[in-house]
Amino acid sequence: MIFNALVLTLLMAVGGVRVSDAAPVRTAHVEAELVAEQSALIPGRPNTVALRLVMERGWHTYWQNAGDSGLPTTLTWKLPEGLKAGPIQWPAPRALPVGPLVNYGYEGAVLLLSDIATVPDFLSGKTVTLSARADWLVCKEICIPEGADLSLTLPVIADAAQVTRDPRWIDAIAKARTSLPRPANEWNVTATGRGSTVELHLAPAAGQDSAASIAGSHFFPYVEGQIEASGVQSLTHQGTDWSMSLPVASQRVGEFRRVAGVLVWGDASARRALAIDVPLAGTVVAGSTAPALTAPPLKLTPPASGADTTLSLGTAIFFALVGGLLLNLMPCVFPVLSLKVLGFATHRENDAAMRHHGLAFGAGVLVSFWLLAGVLIGLRAAGAQLGWGFQLQSPAMIAALAVLFFVLALNLSGVFEVRQFVPSSLATWNAKNPLLNDALSGALAVVVASPCSAPFMGAALGYALAGPMLSTWIVFTVLAIGMALPYVLLAYFPAWRKRLPKPGAWMLRLKQLLAFPLYATVLWLAWVLGAQLDNDAVLRLGASLLLIALGLWAWQTMRTGGARGWGIAAAASIAGALAVGWPVVGTSAMDAESNVAKRPAADGPWQEYSAARVAQLVEAGRPVFVEFTAAWCVTCQVNKRLVLDTDAVRDVFARRKVALLQADWTRRDPAIGAALAALGRNGVPVYVFFRPGKEPLLLPEVLTKQDIFDAIDTPQSAATLDAPLNEQAPTSRLIPSTGG
């Protein structure tokens, strides 16, 4: 033994043998070498060696599952007889956003550990050369397959006492070891499939009540095609238990009977990983949209504020009731509300009849909401990412609403009288069914309410659509009750009605006046159409409306004693309106998505939202404010004018270096739909404030400047605004030192 060591020392002294190997191999973007933990191989025990890869800045190589694209690094050993290499031990990976995709891998440097087992009687005293072929795919914007033949020459020394650790690699290897996945012994882990998500539940095992916090965890599955790599994972914490919701892959591959992978948390300097491999209970279906191209690879915990997904049914019902009530005051419903109240002032029938009117109106609202709920449930079951106001994502719907509002407005302006417009037989029938009239005006109120989202409604709807069908139905029912309540009460309590002003000449003037909010609504809808399609569509709509006005006027002229020719002119005008408008109505949402260049929604300091961008900015230490908006969403526009576009708010954003991202849902976009779903919402507006190291903060739907100031945690006095939260430039990425 001593002799061996002596010989070795001698050999080393004369430089005949190099305990270390040749210089690292440099490829275009990577420096690769084999390194050993110790200065010699010790027979009979595992000896740790590692493939050390140092990537050029901005380039990455891959984990054992590469994620959305890429290939894992491979290591093929050529070893002398008596030596055997174990599999690669992969340190905790990182989620690397590449555009909307997410890859799993390493940036900076990584050590892929492998244990070399030796037979106990492996001849000591000699030197052995460990050779390996390493192949890796290194990617930045492009991917380059690279590889190298590497070798490492080590002496074999039986006496462990004479073997020292290689000081160059002690730290790096130790660090790689700490980020290797440990068995999840202190946890009871279960996995349950719930449709398009898998819920991973971790409860401390018996006697492990002090199990470590896994806050900020991200789950990395061992194989692709089960969990969507770029999907949002939400982690919630209840007592000592943790629940993680994982999105099922939209392109499912192979069997999915076990949930196997690693749970990773901690920052770059101290990453920890837990190995998970549990059977999957319940059932899963492929993720119905493509969250791959959507949602942030963030450790996104649903915000713990009052309005979140953990709403109880009771709270949701309360929110729905208040939301429904407030809906009446939203700008899109207000004209209809006025018309209805006007209706109450006109009708001076007996109390019983009035009650029937009120109930019929309420029934109309209720049935319309049920219809809406049914359509929503159906479409969502079919996999669409839809929410409140979804029908306004269709240009055809916008055009139809514009025509509806315009015809209503013309009627109020007195351009044509309704009774003459309806065939006499139908008019008689209607007169016999006055309650149908009320029910239909209830339905109309719901149709015009759809572009609006009142306060409290967002949270209630988020709850409704995330939960089972029954809860959707309950919340929609309560919303309808809330919306109809003022009219029904007014109908039931004659005393309240008496406070309404007496009918008189003022009513005609008010009726004519109320036409103008409706014209304004038409103007706004035309603007929305322009945002969805183009200028041509707006012109077509305008021409169509003009012809409709002409047609209705001609019709009225004929009915009030004009020649028969007026009727023909009216029919020709309406036909012309249809012909001119048809291309707009015929434009499917699909065309709108694929044919028209995306609206340059993001202007000024606002950038276009992408989940990856959020992740990137937050990782770089920047606070990020995301506005989920749509041109057809009135509340969104109001918030924009009154809060977001004001100098005070802009100034605070600029001083605090808040990155501003805008997600425009004017047209259907599964990516934005999925991102909203991850926040427990399914309609706009939604305002979220992402802060590095903190949970994302949801702001109210009806924003105030103070909400923004509070969110940024900034007193409004200008004196304290000078200290930015974070000076880091948005492009400076943390170089992870995973294992190296």
Add this chain to the structure above:
Amino acid sequence: MNMKQHMLVIASALAFATAAGPALAAAAGQPAPDFTLTDTHGKAVRLSDYRGKYVVLEWTNPECPFVQRHYNTRNMPGLQKEWGTRDVAWLSIDSSNRDSRDYKSAAQLNAWMSAHEGSQKAVLIDGDSATARLYAAKTTPHMFVINPEGRIVYAGAIDDRPRASSDETLKAKNYVRTALTAATGGATVDPANTTPYGCSIAY
């Protein structure tokens, strides 16, 4: 208020709402989302125009080493020719975003394809990556086989050998050939979904 006359308008408005189609994941068994793109000769190509035929969608990018391997070995052009003669419409799509360095003009794509004997029906330019998003396409190559009824019957990798060398490329089990052979022969496509491999699409 007299609003009965608007019954029809309301009814048709609700009909529009229901007619709006859901966005489904692009996986085997699902309807293939329709799209219209301009090809490298300036012609508008609409997927649904090929209803009644088998269609292959091939996501491609001449800058990608994986794509280069399948073209340099004539694997991809050979497959295009083989199925093109059997009336399969092969559409190659370059979804490199026009802001990315991989973006190619129509002329550049034509030049590259003719140098590599590309024999597809058309090469489509998806400069805003919208169609790639529609299909959740991840890699180049990423392959989809669509049946005459417009349903996806295969989605995933070109073959089972992500790491094959050039010499081994033609020996791999080609999933697109397997899928087309099975589907056109009335058999079940197996595997119908695989994990695609290659370079990330330059979104």
